[in-house]
Amino acid sequence: MSNLKLSETRAEVSWTLEQNDFEEVAQIARQYFGLALNESKKSLIQARLTRRMEALGLSEFSQYLNRLNGSHGVAERQELLSVLTTNVTHFFREDHHFKTLREDILPGLMARARAGGRVRIWSAGCSTGQEPYSIAMTVLDMFPDAGSLDFKILATDIDPVVVKKAQSGSYTPAELEGLPAELSKAFVTTQAASSAQLLIKEDVKKMVTFKVLNLIEPLPVAGPFDAIFCRNVTIYFDRETQAHVWGELCAVLDDNAFLFIGHSERISGPLAGKMQKEGFTTYRKVP
Ligand SMILES: C[S@@+](CC[C@H](N)C(=O)[O-])C[C@H]1O[C@@H](n2cnc3c(N)ncnc32)[C@H](O)[C@@H]1O
Known part of the structure; x- marks a missing residue:
């Protein structure tokens, strides 16, 4: 029997997600995406599932579970991922990482690139692109010739919807939150089809390659990377x-290269000896 019930009036929608249904969703989330759904988030998950079921015109949770496990399974599980995770991001989020990038990392990397060397930075879990574009703008602001060198930024996310949005480089003024005025002037154009959308300039976009990639599957990238941003993922x-x-990210980092993680994340366990703490949520690979 279905366990998720919609109340009579739409204005006061109220569902009850039973424990066994929650556990089934949690099992799918763990198996396919490595997500650990927390019981404390149950009411939030319930509210988000409600919206998804309403969008599909489903009234019984058993119908939704059938969809997750049936012929629409692959596509619906992708939707489930969007339902369960947040894509919240903004330009220059956790700005101290960009200060470290500017002051401690980029001068050395640019010297190498200008000498004909290869430089790679990875934004792993890039959401709608504000993170990799912040990296590219930081690089181009300091070193306008970087785009003509072998200096590339890889940007990946498990969610194809956010990757497509990131690739478009098209944002509303609200989505440009956090972008300093001088960088906006230099790297954003108002030459978009709609005045409500602003476009990231081509020289910035050209530095970034976007791909769909699930971080819990074997990584299809070999590196070595000179810095990895894997923040709030x-x-x-x-x-x-x-x-x-x-461990996987450490394996594709170059010796002495940096790993930036989110404000609520910490590296612990066996890897702690390999990744030396360099500052708040900033680590460096020990050779
Ligand atoms: C909160 S956003 C963080 C965006 C950006 N890194 C930042 O800090 O602003 C988290 C992103 O991680 C992505 N994500 C969640 N699980 C993932 C996985 N298994 N592999 C790759 N990306 C994942 C989500 O799709 C989402 O876009």
């Missing part, structure tokens, strides 16, 4: 998955 992972992801 592992917050939903269980400890084991988190440790696995840190």
Whole structure:
């Protein structure tokens, strides 16, 4: 029998997500995405599932579970991921990381690139693109010739919807929150089809390659990377998955290269000896 029930009046929608249904969703989330759904988030998850079921015109939770496990399974599980995670991001989020990038990392990397060397930075869990574009703008602001060198930024996310949005480089003024005025002037154009949308300039976009990538699957990238931003992504992972992801990222980081993580994340366990803490949520790979 279905366990999620919609109340009579739409204005006062109220559902009851039964424990066994919650556990089934949690199991799918863990199996496919490495997410660890927390019981404390149950009412939030319930509210978000409500919206998804309403969009599909479903009134019984059993119908939704059938959809997740049936012929629409692959696509619906992707939707479920969007339902369960947040894509919240903004330009120059946790600005201290960009200060470290500017002051401690980029001068050395640019010297190498100008000498004909290769430089790679990865934004892993890039959401709608504000993070990788913040990196590219920081680079181009300091070194306008970087775009003509072998200096590239990889930006990946598990969610194809956010990757597509990121690729478009098209944002509303509200989505440009956090972008300093001088960088906006230099790297954003108002030459968009609609005045409500502003476009990231081509020289910035050209530095960034976007791809869909699930961090809990074997990584299809070899590196070595000179810096990895993986911020506010592992917050939903269980400890084991988190440790696995840190280990994989460490493996593709160059010696002495930097890993930036989110404000509520910490590297612990066996990897702690390999990743030396350099500052708040900033780590460096020990050779
Ligand atoms: C809160 S956003 C963080 C965006 C950006 N890194 C920042 O700090 O502003 C988290 C992103 O992680 C992505 N994500 C969640 N699980 C993932 C996984 N298994 N592999 C890759 N990306 C994942 C989500 O789709 C979402 O876009």
